[in-house]
Amino acid sequence: MPETNFDKTEHEVVLTCKDLCKCYGGVVHASKHVDFDLRRGEVHAFLGENGAGKSTLMKMLYGIEQPDEGKIYINGKEIVLSSSAVAIANGIGMVHQELMLIPHLTVVENIILGQETKTKVGTLNLRAAHKEIKNLADAYGLEIDLNALVEKLSIGQRQRVEIIKLLYRKADILILDEPTALLTPQESDALFEVLRRLKEMGKSIIFITHKLREVYQIADRMTVIRSGKIVGVTTPQETNVAELAQMMVGKTVSGSRRTPHPIGSNIVLDVKNVNVLGFDNIKVVDDVSFSVRAGEVLGVAGIEGNGQTQLAQAILGLLKTKSGSIYLEGKEISRQSTKKIRKAGVGSIPDDRQGMGLILSMRIFENMVLNEYDEKPFAKNPVYEDWGCIKEYAREKIEDYSIATANESVYVSALSGGNQQKIVVARELTKDCKLLIAAQPTRGVDIASAYYIHSRILQAAEEGCAVVMISSDLDELIRVSDRIMVMFRGKVMGFVDGDAATREGLGRMMLGESDGESI
Amino acid sequence: MKKSRIKLSLFSLILALFLFSLAILATGRNPISAYWAIITGSFGTLKDFLNVLAYMLPLIMTGLGASVAFQSGVFNIGGEGQVLVGGLASVIVGLLVPFPAPWGYLFAMMVGFLTGALWAILPTLLAGRNLTSLSVATIMMNSIAALLTEYIVKQFFQREGASNTETVVVNEGSILPRFFPSTQFNYGIFVAIICVIIVTWFLYKTPFGFSLRAMGNNPKAVQQAGVSIYKRTLATMFISGGLFALAGSIQCLAIYKRFVMGFSPGYGWDGITVATLAGNSPVGVLLSAFLFGMLRSASINMNLSDQVTTEMISVLQGLIVVLVASPVVWTVLDNIFYQIKVRVLLLFTKKKGVEAK
Secondary structure, eight states, rough: OOOOOOOOOGEEEEEEEEEEEEEEEETTEEEEEEEEEETTEEEEEEOOOOSSSSHHHHHHHHSSSSSSSSEEEETEEOOOOOOOHHHHHEEEEOOOOOOOOOOSSSSHHHHHHOOOOOOOSBBOOOHHHHHHHHHHHHHHOOOOOOOOGGGGGHHHHHHHHHHHHHHHTTOOOEEEESTTTTTHHHHHHHHHHHHHHHHHTTTTEEESSOOOOHHHHHOOOEEEEEEEEEEEEOOOOOOOOHHHHHHSSOOOOOOOOOOOOOOOSSEEEEEEEEEOOOOOGGGEEEEEEEEEEOOOOOEEEOTTSSHHHHHHHHHHHHHHOOEEEEEEETTTTTTTTTTHHHHHEEEEESIIIIIIIITTTHHHHHHHHTTTSSSSEEETTTTTEEEHHHHHHHHHHHHHTOOOOOTTTTTTGOHHHHHHHHHHHHHHOOOTEEEEEEEEETTTTTHHHHHHHHHHHHHHTTTTEEEEOOOSSHHHHHHHSSEEEEEEETEEEEEEEEOOOOHHHHHHHTTTOOOOOOO | OOOOHHHHHHHHHHHHHHHHHHHHHHHOHHHHHHHHHHHHHHHHHHHHHHHHHHHHHHHHHHHHHHHHHHHHHTTOOOOOOOOHHHHHHHHHHHHOOOOHHHHHHHHHHHHHHHHHHHHHHHHHHHHHOOHHHHHHHHHHHHHHHHHHHHHIIIIIIITTOHHHHHHOOOOOOGGBBBBSTTSSOOOOHHHHHHHHHHHHHHHHSSSHHHHHHHHHHHHHHHHTTTTOHHHHHHHHHHHHHHHHHHHHHHHIIIISSSSBHHHOOOOHHHHHHHHHHHHTTHHHHHHHHHHHHHHHHHOOOOOOOOOHHHHHHHHHHHHHHHHHHHHHHHHHHHHHHHHHHHHHHOOOOOOOOOOOO
């Protein structure tokens, strides 16, 4: 049961890390002498770029990884967190970025999984569990239909289920790993509301993020991490966004913003009444029509899973359309093979970089020619691939995009997320790229690389390339797009001008209210 | 091949030999004399050595077949069936077509290759690139191949008066010649070496080979790039099935000069083992096929010297594969070594105060 009477002024420390060190492969320091303490009843934000060492630290706190050096104290007692079971037993719970729920089970079933309440004869006692969870949820003000199937719930609701799951396991310290990554602004606000309540009830929360705005909304204190080291511990009152960004990145970075540039008159991509069916013949793309002109960046906003990915795949010929037509420079392409569509000048940055964009177990130069390996000059003839020429080409691209690597023969898996994504962008933005479909182009990419990728996309647009940019990062969309199209359940909710777009307006449209100014 | 992969195969081999020694000890024999028997059985006389090479030939072919498939990420485990149909097709050509010496066996082997290739295409047409379906379909094709070849031989080509299911001897011109009448070592070695060279060139120097390797590493990424996964899978199965089938052709045309039911003691399966130890590299296949040829040849010698039985050799083969295919073993060992190193280096002692609750 939740405790309510604790002394806030005391700053009682519930978790202390002393001098934590973790190396991988003996060389890379994922954590360097990290000292950190967590107080009862606070929301403590961990800020850092991708690869800064946030997740390593959290894995050590949750018992997934063991520190090479250093100690962890919980409520003053030293504890060796040898597994996540030990962490849970000691009151530490974690909500992972990918939610670990079983879609076909109900909320109650998901919550009790692994910790089932049994009746005297040993069968599952769902009724008792239901009652207990109901009390728990009410006490913390977490509204949820306990009998609903998880697959019917929104991402925000599922996250709530994960939180109840932790409370059911009597967690006092909750670690949330980038919880807002997949949420709309409105859902994020609801989550923060829940976190505030948990805080008041005496729970301590570690909130991992790289979004600065959120830190100011919710955090009591924040710790900034850079390359495995703690750069500083501060409070929202003591600092401002610019300072914080500089602490995170280590140097000043300036975002690249769209500058007014001429948009060509010729329509490059024209999508007319396209329908795509998914599993069970459900329309995943529902009567979508839009067009993109040369030099125009069309942003596509929407909560993930509302048809954006399928729309991109349909344009690329990876998914068959049920009806409707897609024209590339006036030529119908919806029945053509992916190969032909790609050859006609369509570049694609897929949303799943490691799953679809790159071959991690191959080298940089091999990845660089994935689209053109069978064309001259790379393939001299059908039985001779000119690896020398390919390496030369890869070196040029590495230079051009300032990809941080020792040479072109490094395995892609050894590169950071930002450098990996630069390879994809470098490969797709060739000279004859007429249309670029960029899905989540900067997801999991450090700030400096993200800005760089934006600048390259904008540069391509200025040179006359039409761009369709699908993103769940609204700031990115507003900064880069000329126009933003919002999708909801496969339908187009409306178009918003890039200059007129606001996070709140887009957020409402993403939830299905079509009150945006339609153009 | 990555350095780490070579290391993995070597360490697996060493560890397997160590564990095998324990197994020999457990049967009350001396492991050192068993290893000595393997070595003398392989290198003792020129004849022994040539026999090792003869045992190696079919394993090179099936090892190559498996390597091409695995490098492309296609799980062809129908190799055994492809060996059988390839062997039978070659023998039928050898029986029916009266070409003179080089053309007779060359033509017979070509038909063997094509038959095996088409036999491998069949389940692929049905299953596509759904890996589970393809695996199951190719496995079932093994049984079909075994029964079908038996039926065809019994029905149309059965040698009269023979107690086995077997054909008569093929035409003179279709017999793949041996170098010396007293050993089984034969002209198949040329086929094997040419195939190793072609497959190496194909996989590493041609655009098509690159696309297959890329597909093996990440099919979704090459699909994004516009490559048709289905067509590439068909092509892979064609090549792989043909290589498997050549193993059958060589054995039938050179060793038995006819089709004998059960001529393959599992070459198709051994091919998977050979490729696994070789890390799917064609050159590696040469080495690992030689090793397995040694073991197979030795198992016969060992039977004679009563050191270790043929079954024990299968245990060693199994150990090698299990170790190569068990990354967990190596992660654990790596971890142990690393922990020891860290502790020695830092002289660091950790208080073990694990709290249960």
